[in-house]
Amino acid sequence: xxxxxxxxxxxxxxxxxxxxxxxxxxxxxxxxxxxxxxxxxxxxxxxxxxxxxxxxxxxxxxxxxxxxxxxxxxxxxxxxxxxxxxxxxxxxxxxxxxxxxxxxxxxxx
Numbered sequence: 001x002x003x004x005x006x007x008x009x010x011x012x013x014x015x016x017x018x019x020x021x022x023x024x025x026x027x028x029x030x031x032x033x034x035x036x037x038x039x040x041x042x043x044x045x046x047x048x049x050x051x052x053x054x055x056x057x058x059x060x061x062x063x064x065x066x067x068x069x070x071x072x073x074x075x076x077x078x079x080x081x082x083x084x085x086x087x088x089x090x091x092x093x094x095x096x097x098x099x100x101x102x103x104x105x106x107x108x109x
Contacts, residue, residue: 006038006039006094010037010038010039011039011092012092013034013037013039013040014037014038014039014040014041014043014089015039015040015089015090015092016089016090017029017030017033017034017037017040017043017044018030018039018040018042018043018044018085018089019043019086019089019090021040021043021044021046021047021048021085022043022046022047022050022081022082022083022085022086022089023047023082023086024051024054025051026047027044027045027047027048027051030043030044030047031044031109039089039092039094042094042104043085043088043089043094045104045105045107045109046085046095046097046100046101046104047082048104048107048109049100049103049104049107050078050081050082050085050097050100053074053077053078053100054074054075054078056074057070057071057074057075057078060074081097081100084097085097
């Protein structure tokens, strides 16, 4: 975030692509069509991590007693992170989502 320097045109062009990256599995579209746009790519990596967290949450109800609770809490947290990322992308900002950003920065895609 601090070491990424982006031009205004790159942000404008990548903002809608970055925003759709936070909607379920649509980060795939951004990786395919806007891989060269650093702004969209940054948001797509975070969208991928959130998607992985959502996917994991769907298996939590298997755990007796507490699984259903963590399933619901996990999905609410993922929803909050997705809305925050979507808003940040549309406003042209590189947001730092706790834990998600650190994991996403380690992905090489």
